[in-house]
Amino acid sequence: AQTVTQSQPEMSVQEAETVTLSCTYDTSENNYYLFWYKQPPSRQMILVIRQEAYKQQNATENRFSVNFQKAAKSFSLKISDSQLGDTAMYFCALSNTDKLIFGTGTRLQVFP
Amino acid sequence: GAVVSQHPSWVICKSGTSVKIECRSLDFQATTMFWYRQFPKQSLMLMATSNEGSKATYEQGVEKDKFLINHASLTLSTLTVTSAHPEDSSFYICSARTRPYEQYFGPGTRLTVT
Numbered sequence: 001a002q003t004v005t006q007s008q009p010e011m012s013v014q015e016a017e018t019v020t021l022s023c024t025y026d027t028s029e030n031n032y033y034l035f036w037y038k039q040p041p042s043r044q045m046i047l048v049i050r051q052e053a054y055k056q057q058n059a060t061e062n063r064f065s066v067n068f069q070k071a072a073k074s075f076s077l078k079i080s081d082s083q084l085g086d087t088a089m090y091f092c093a094l095s096n097t098d099k100l101i102f103g104t105g106t107r108l109q110v111f112p
Numbered sequence: 113g114a115v116v117s118q119h120p121s122w123v124i125c126k127s128g129t130s131v132k133i134e135c136r137s138l139d140f141q142a143t144t145m146f147w148y149r150q151f152p153k154q155s156l157m158l159m160a161t162s163n164e165g166s167k168a169t170y171e172q173g174v175e176k177d178k179f180l181i182n183h184a185s186l187t188l189s190t191l192t193v194t195s196a197h198p199e200d201s202s203f204y205i206c207s208a209r210t211r212p213y214e215q216y217f218g219p220g221t222r223l224t225v226t
């Protein structure tokens with residue numbers, strides 16, 4: 001069975017600072033994809049970043065970057081220069097088919 | 113690009129009635145769409161995979177006769193909650209696959225059954 005674990009139910013960070021959200025996963029597959037989705041108070045799910053497991057280079061999208069450790073099955077999200085608009089639930093997700101398996105989420109609060 | 117809409121965004125219905133939720137891909141064709149359910153402060157739970165022109169595939173524990181899914185075109189999938197009861201009250205989210213392993217989500221529908 002495939003699982004995704006987010007061990008931080010809540011995190012907080014001051015505006016302009018950097019924060020890292022943790023995610024570990026388990027899969028027996030060799031080819032898979034990992035994602036971070038953001039769900040702000042509007043509840044619209046927004047794709048933040050995606051990582052293909054076969055790529056060793058960590059994905060980056062502007063202020064968002066990941067630390068992908070395949071052997072350790074770890075996929076953390078780093079948010080640099082945090083902004084108030086980053087306040088949201090963040091879900092880590094795994095897919096090796098079309099289905100997405102979500103973690104339980106981390107609620108991030110950015111303080112001014 | 114990759115915009116997915118849902119209608120309605122919010123619906124209240126009486127117990128025993130049925131309600132239909134629409135999911136549309138606005139600027140792309142989606143042969144595969146997904147339906148999720150999200151309880152307050154919880155994660156998304158996949159209910160079913162909707163494939164254009166064929167029957168939906170339901171996840172274990174999801175009642176296919178209660179949650180009817182129809183994917184009649186490449187841009188539209190519908191979820192009908194039949195004989196709704198208060199325990200069906202939830203936030204329902206659809207998504208559409210744009211390319212392998214990537215999904216874009218609709219804004220969700222809040223269903224309240226009284």
